[in-house]
Amino acid sequence: MQHAKPLSRIVALFTCVFLLSVTGVLAQGKDKLTLKPTEGKLPASVKKQAYYYPAFKSGQVRFVNGVSTSSLLNYNRLNREVEFIDAKKDTLALADMQFVQTITFETDTFYYNPKDKALLKLVASYAGGNKLLVQEKYDLTNIKNVGALGMEYSTTSPTSSSSNQVLGDTQNRLKQNETMVYSLKNDYYFTDNAGRFVPASKAGALKLAPQQKEKIKAYLQEKKPDFNSEADLRTFLAFVAGL
Structure with missing residues (x-):
């Protein structure tokens, strides 16, 4: 009976290791x-x-x-x-x-x-x-x-x-x-x-149409596009094309 607690700790530890391993695989x-x-x-x-x-x-x-x-x-x-x-x-x-x-x-x-x-x-x-x-x-x-x-x-x-x-x-x-x-x-x-x-960044966006910089600034301020989002970038470039 004196070995029950250490054994339970070992079982719990190996269970934890197994779960961590499974998580890593998934x-x-x-x-x-x-x-x-x-x-x-x-x-x-x-x-x-x-x-x-x-x-x-x-x-x-x-x-x-x-x-x-x-x-x-x-x-x-x-x-x-x-x-x-x-x-x-x-x-x-x-x-x-x-x-x-x-x-x-x-x-x-x-x-x-x-x-x-x-x-x-x-x-x-x-x-x-x-x-x-x-x-x-x-x-x-x-x-x-x-x-x-x-x-x-x-x-x-x-x-x-x-x-x-x-x-x-x-x-x-x-x-x-x-x-x-x-x-x-x-x-x-x-x-x-x-x-x-x-x-693709705010600085890069302002270089696309220098003559329309103020309108592009206003768009970026209002819409706050995510420059890591393809959907946001497509929408932004469609806006620039329409200026």
Whole structure:
């Protein structure tokens, strides 16, 4: 009978660990990726989730000099590279992205923003030349350590710079009991009537139609759009197009 209380504590502790483990499993969806230390290779399941399309598909790359080429392409949201399959059936990353103007598929068009090194998908175009675009990517949001009894706890809160260190040295430096957690994120952009890419923000919104700045200020003050909401941004750009 003297062992009943310690035993009950142990049972309660393991029950807690089990529930925490189940919660962690249920929390892993399409918007999250968990990576463990590797020798530079990604599991097939992670690669599949990282790609924008379920399979490589025919696309056309148009360069700033007007030259175009076609290949089987896909966008890797984890390393933020456009990948293609060459004649030897090897998967390679498209180099010299600063010279890429657009990448087009049957229904999608992507633009490359060299300033932010970001591949932006066209969401909508508006009268006057403004566009709404989005960069879809996986950001490093947590590094977890496995402690006693297999319980995971956060050991690092990544900075904005570390969130860009997707693979390679960052992953290889992890200890065997650590994992990296990446979360899917959308960053929205506008283009002004000169075709320049502008982050979707209050400051960016005021650059879209300088001659209508006061009306845009009034709209932003009244409507208070969420610059992370595609619906709000669509409504705002429709307003600007009607000025």
